[in-house]
Amino acid sequence: MEITIRRLDSESPWAWSMYPVFEERVKEFCNRHLMTETNQPELLKEMRVRWLFSPEKAGYWLVLRPDNSVGGHIVAWTAKLWEKEYVFCYQWEMDNWFERGSVELAFKDFIRWINSLGLDTMEFHTPHEAKLFTRHLKRFGIESAKIRSVIRAKIEKVT
Numbered sequence: 001m002e003i004t005i006r007r008l009d010s011e012s013p014w015a016w017s018m019y020p021v022f023e024e025r026v027k028e029f030c031n032r033h034l035m036t037e038t039n040q041p042e043l044l045k046e047m048r049v050r051w052l053f054s055p056e057k058a059g060y061w062l063v064l065r066p067d068n069s070v071g072g073h074i075v076a077w078t079a080k081l082w083e084k085e086y087v088f089c090y091q092w093e094m095d096n097w098f099e100r101g102s103v104e105l106a107f108k109d110f111i112r113w114i115n116s117l118g119l120d121t122m123e124f125h126t127p128h129e130a131k132l133f134t135r136h137l138k139r140f141g142i143e144s145a146k147i148r149s150v151i152r153a154k155i156e157k158v159t
Helices: 013-032 040-053 102-116 130-138
Strands: 004-007 058-064 070-081 084-094 122-124
Touching: 004 102, 013 040, 013 058, 013 070, 013 084, 040 058, 058 084, 058 102
Parallel strands: 084 122
Antiparallel strands: 004 058, 058 070, 070 084
């Protein structure tokens, strides 16, 4: 089953018509993976601002089945850490209906976008097990390594 991956370009009427579908997938992902720390209204607002005011740095993608129904999405944008720019991938989710090889071909468009920005590094925020995600990336020819863990601690007020 052939799929396509299509970037939501704010200059495209198609992208404007699909943006609400994209946002709904982003919210569903947060809910499904218990990302309770995510302030969804603020996340969506920040994503819209990025998409409208620096669209070349917003890597918002929908994965489409042959019938053009949505079967996946990628939420990514450029970020900087210590003056090094990279692509931060906040969400990456594909439904489980793809044939092997089809996803890899579609994913090359995402990599071409990263290449067009002149960047060579991606960082992933994922609720999935690091080993599983690293193995998944290897399918795409991407070597990766877990470099840190995120630990969230609730700090009580001290009097």
